[in-house]
Amino acid sequence: MFYVEHGRTVEAVNQRFFDLTQSADLSRWESMLRDFAEHEGFSGLALTGERRASQMLTYYGAKQLVHGHTPISMANGTSAAEVDQAWSYA
Incomplete structure (x- = not known):
């Protein structure tokens, strides 16, 4: 499940997204966007x-x-x- 893969706490998930917003690494962005596109979870x-x-x-x-x-x-x-x-x- 998308969020579970990004942290065991709400704070950890939020930190992971914050860190991503500070990154210029396109492969990280592509990976997150692909994961986030999960439908009908x-x-x-x-x-x-x-x-x-x-x-x-x-x-x-x-x-x-x-x-x-x-x-x-x-x-x-x-x-x-x-x-x-x-x-x-x-």
Whole structure:
């Protein structure tokens, strides 16, 4: 899972991203962008979905995951006009 590969704590993950922003190494940027492009990591698929989100919450000692790179309407099949709040699903 993307974030888990970049640190065991939220602080470590944030530091890794900060360090990247200070780098001019294109291969590091390409690698991070490729990893970050993971799609449907928390979709309804049996091997992902709520179970995977719950595992990530437990791993980082968190209570809620704010997942914002996929438009809610695409993730849950509604129209964009119907989306008026965050989508809590795990």
